[in-house]
Amino acid sequence: MLRSSKAGASQVQRPTAPVPAQAVRFTTPVVETPGIFILTGWLWRFLRALVLLPFQFPVSVGAVAASVAVYVAFGWLGVAVLWTVADLGLLVWWRRWPESFKAHVALRALATWRRFWIYRRHWQPVLVVSGLAESYLERQYLPQIRGVTCSAWADRVRVKLVAGTAPAEFEQRVPELAHGFGAPSCRVEVRGPRDLVLEFPRRDMLADPIDALPVPDDPQGVDLSALPVGRCEDGQPWNLRLHGTHVLTVGVTGAGKGSVLWSAIRAMTPAIAAGTAQVWAIDPKRMELSFGRSLFARYADAADDAVELLEAAIAAMQERAERYAGRQRKHVPSVRDPFVVVVLDEVAFLTAYHPDRDIRKRAENAIATLTSQGRSVGFCVLAALQDPRKEVLNLRNLFPDKIALRLDEASQVDMVLGEGARDRGANAHLIDPDLPGVAFVKLEGSPAPVRVRAAFVTDSDIDAMSGEPAATGVGADAHSDR
Incomplete structure (x- = not known):
């Protein structure tokens, strides 16, 4: 009797300290992209930019092409004469038709400069920090700048949205966009599907008081x-x-x-x-x-x-x-x-x-x-x-x-x-x-x-x-x- 009780006691399992579960790590296999594919992608982007360049900047490309052609035919003297004549023509244009010169030359040159120096230069950091950049499969997608135009008072940046995003996301980030690009304010204009315009004023056209407008006599x-x-x-x-x-x-x-x-x-x-x-x-x-x-x-x-x-x-x-009832509607x-x-x-x-x-x-x-x-x-x-x-x-x-x-x-x-x-x-x-x-x-x-x-x-x-x-x-x- 005593022996059986001892045997039963020996069979009782004592509580043991918990054993930590073994962590199982799942790793995503890394596949290195062959170098030929990377070089092909760079070459494709370069050729695409080269083909689109004359359509995006026709005046600049035309000026460079004309200069190269004159240099081949007449040397540096011909290039100097060409640019002297062009400068004189621009000077006469500016003095004789200042509004036309401003619209077709000055504002377009300003738009080109601001497109690269202000917007393209700061585009990625501003959009990433403000939360307008999208990620998919560990790749970052940014809205694209389709063009920049300048008026006498503001810049208009036309943007192509990333598929799956809405203009409301830009409307909710108006203060961030304005401060990010150094503008006093920003307004969003929806042009169509995935197509909107960001308007950044450069100066306040309403800063000065306006006198009472003239009253027509007739x-x-x-x-x-x-x-x-x-x-x-x-x-x-x-x-x-x-x-x-x-x-x-x-x-x-x-x-x-x-x-x-x-x-x-x-x-x-x-x-x-x-x-x-x-x-x-x-x-x-x-x-x-x-x-x-x-x-x-x-x-x-x-x-x-x-x-x-x-x-x-x-x-x-x-x-x-x-x-008016039944006789006149307006x-x-x-x-x-x-x-x-x-x-x-x-x-x-x-x-x-x-x-x-x-x-x-x-x-x-x-x-x-x-x-x-x-x-x-x-x-x-x-x-x-x-x-x-x-x-x-x-x-x-x-x-x-x-x-x-x-x-x-x-x-x-x-x-x-x-x-x-x-x-x-x-x-x-x-x-x-x-x-x-x-x-x-x-x-x-x-x-x-x-x-x-x-x-x-x-x-x-x-x-x-x-x-x-x-x-x-x-x-x-x-x-x-x-």
Whole structure:
């Protein structure tokens, strides 16, 4: 009995220390590429570049070919004569036709230099660091530069994307691209599948203030669909469309909302004098629009009067719509049916800040009715406010065209211009406070925001427009918002 118990005890296995598992290493076999394949690849790339060179740089290749041909035929003296004649021809071209010389010679030479010295030189490190390089099977793939063109103010780099990537990846890396290539900003323009353009400004064309633009003498010269109110970043005129749309202007105090409003009114002055256009103005501050109230067909500053003006505009709009029903689909400005612009400054006072709830509700309903029904019969709402939050104005989507002046926060950019506007380069929250009137504009049907600056309309300009004597003292200094 004792022996069996001892035997059983001896058969009991004692716990042992755990034995670490043996690590199994899987290694990828390395296959060396034969040298003949590497040399063949280099030779193919060299021959391909040699064949494409005349198509990419025809002028440079032509100049070198002509020089070699002259050298073979006449020696160094012939080459010297050829280049002397060419230099004299370029000099005459530059002095006689400077704009043509700039477009066909200077800017093309600048584009070639910047393509190799700025963009190709830094292309790989900038894209790798910013996360725009792709890897597959331990091989790196980069978007390709298809070409660089230069204008008087910016470089445009055309890029071919890597298959499987989207333009949104570049739009999300706009700050990295701008700083990587030493530009103040960057904008992304999608041209087609795997085809986009990166625009890098070289200098700010909107740094200097713009004086009030001249007013045409002939009312027939007023295009209510393209009113000149300032300048675009590329130096072209900024034409604001009012006929057939509604415009919302948003900016903090001092951003230049008054410049936009008064520039639009100034451009309409001949049509106002001829009776084919009218401005109905609402000015809760009693400081901005009241300065030229003789220009307006109707004017209101008190809240009750402002709501009555809006409701009167609805009645006139509906009466005109009844006359047009079944007879006319497009409004043509005339003395009988003038184009009516309801200029509404500080719209948030009526829709959010007024203590009377009934006033707020009536104003909001009236603005919604005008913006949803007034386009086809010649009624436009040109509104301005400071705070774009939804609780302040929940009718933003009823304004097809939007203007974002300087804003307080980055999130407000997308509130005003729509989702993704900041990713496309509309950094309205970064506008310098010393540049009033600078804004980003997003038009109906166009996803790309455009940087612009409105002209500055002084008090003297308004006096000349309204035919009133110049104001002095406090009244003359009350327009700092312009």
